[in-house]
Amino acid sequence: MLKLGLIGCGKMGGALLRGVEKALGKRELTVALSDVVPAAVDALKKGLTCEVTTGTPSQVALASDVVLLAVKPGDMQTLCKELAKVKGSRLYLSIAAGLKLADLESWLGSKQRVIRSMPNTPALVGTGAAAFSKGTSATIDDAVLAKKILGAVGTADEVSEKLLDAVTGLSGSGPAYVYTVIEALADGGVLMGLPRATALTLAAQTVAGAAQMVLETGKHPAALRDEVTSPGGTTIAGLEQLEAHGLRNSLIQAVRKATERSLQLGAK
Ligand SMILES: NC(=O)C1=CN([C@@H]2O[C@H](COP(=O)(O)OP(=O)(O)OC[C@H]3O[C@@H](n4cnc5c(N)ncnc54)[C@H](OP(=O)(O)O)[C@@H]3O)[C@@H](O)[C@H]2O)C=CC1
Numbered sequence: 261m262l263k264l265g266l267i268g269c270g271k272m273g274g275a276l277l278r279g280v281e282k283a284l285g286k287r288e289l290t291v292a293l294s295d296v297v298p299a300a301v302d303a304l305k306k307g308l309t310c311e312v313t314t315g316t317p318s319q320v321a322l323a324s325d326v327v328l329l330a331v332k333p334g335d336m337q338t339l340c341k342e343l344a345k346v347k348g349s350r351l352y353l354s355i356a357a358g359l360k361l362a363d364l365e366s367w368l369g370s371k372q373r374v375i376r377s378m379p380n381t382p383a384l385v386g387t388g389a390a391a392f393s394k395g396t397s398a399t400i401d402d403a404v405l406a407k408k409i410l411g412a413v414g415t416a417d418e419v420s421e422k423l424l425d426a427v428t429g430l431s432g433s434g435p436a437y438v439y440t441v442i443e444a445l446a447d448g449g450v451l452m453g454l455p456r457a458t459a460l461t462l463a464a465q466t467v468a469g470a471a472q473m474v475l476e477t478g479k480h481p482a483a484l485r486d487e488v489t490s491p492g493g494t495t496i497a498g499l500e501q502l503e504a505h506g507l508r509n510s511l512i513q514a515v516r517k518a519t520e521r522s523l524q525l526g527a528k
């Protein structure tokens with residue numbers, strides 16, 4: 261039985277917790293929730309079927325073996341200093357962008373077991389992509405537990421902490437880039453006469469299918485692209501436009517900027 265606490269019942273904490281419940285089953289976990297916004301706790305509680313308690317952050321910590329710290333980066337220091345007063349030991353799993361293990365540990369108390377992670381919102385539907393790093397007091401068992409929680413809703417790789425800002429810029433923020441691509445593809449379909457609903461389904465399924473091809477075939481994306489691109493055909497005409505308008509470089513720069521922003525969020 262996993263006793264899981266969540267402090268910060270917002271978009272990412274909520275998506276992760278609902279995804280974990282769906283994957284592990286309601287008999288495998290109990291949940292303790294806390295948020296400064298009572299409506300956020302109520303809304304999340306309504307969507308869960310496992311045993312749920314609610315309370316202050318300290319009460320949640322006392323009730324939990326693992327506490328997901330899911331408040332915004334700017335709210336984390338105050339929260340951690342409050343949690344530092346809570347007796348006993350537990351695993352704190354931060355999902356905050358940018359915040360370094362050294363800072364989390366200094367706020368929570370140096371002996372606390374802390375793991376820094378970066379999930380993404382598709383965790384809600386079991387297709388998340390996450391990475392995590394152990395703090396100085398976290399054990400191998402803690403890493404196994406973090407992998408069990410994050411891995412229940414997608415991929416979860418242990419990486420060196422210095423890579424987590426790039427993970428944030430790529431997969432943490434990435435769903436937003438891809439939603440923009442899906443919306444724009446659908447707009448293109450509508451421009452060319454497709455009904456909106458049809459265009460959106462075709463766009464989303466095309467992105468999901470192409471992603472699945474990369475993951476399942478193991479082929480390089482360029483090789484898969486060549487398979488679609490007939491000489492003198494339609495695809496090369498579309499690709500010419502993407503290159504002319506810099507789609508590839510736009511995405512590279514988006515990951516770079518988001519990574520830099522993550523580093524900035526963690527800078528003192
Ligand atoms: N959204 C995403 O896709 C991802 C987000 N993250 C990280 O997850 C964290 C949360 O992001 P997100 O879910 O988008 O943010 P949200 O604002 O949706 O959720 C955070 C919630 O925590 C509440 N809160 C603030 N302070 C406290 C406190 N002391 N105790 C309890 N609750 C508190 C907030 O209330 P109020 O609104 O009043 O501040 C809010 O309801 C961030 O650190 C972010 O970097 C990581 C990966 C992806």
Ligand SMILES: O=C(O)[C@@H]1CCC=N1
Pocket residue numbers: 357428432433
């Ligand atoms: O935009 C943000 O800062 C958060 C972190 C990664 C995704 N959303």
